[in-house]
Amino acid sequence: MRGRTPGDPPGQDGDHRTETGERGAFALARCSCGWAGPARRARDRARADAEAHSGAPPTD
Numbered sequence: 001m002r003g004r005t006p007g008d009p010p011g012q013d014g015d016h017r018t019e020t021g022e023r024g025a026f027a028l029a030r031c032s033c034g035w036a037g038p039a040r041r042a043r044d045r046a047r048a049d050a051e052a053h054s055g056a057p058p059t060d
């Protein structure tokens with residue numbers, strides 16, 4: 001799978017555990033499967049990205 005960095009704990013198969021994080025002035029969504037959403041200026045947008053990806057609200 002692309003986007004996974006060595007040392008990251010593996011996600012469970014079929015499990016998408018999303019969370020939102022910040023990068024500089026931007027917020028972005030991330031998932032345990034290695035997916036990451038685009039950088040957003042608003043945290044709410046990053047949350048929406050995460051929800052759209054996993055189908056569930058992100059844990060925060």
Ligand SMILES: [Zn+2]
Nearest residue numbers: 016031033035
């Ligand atoms: Zn995922």
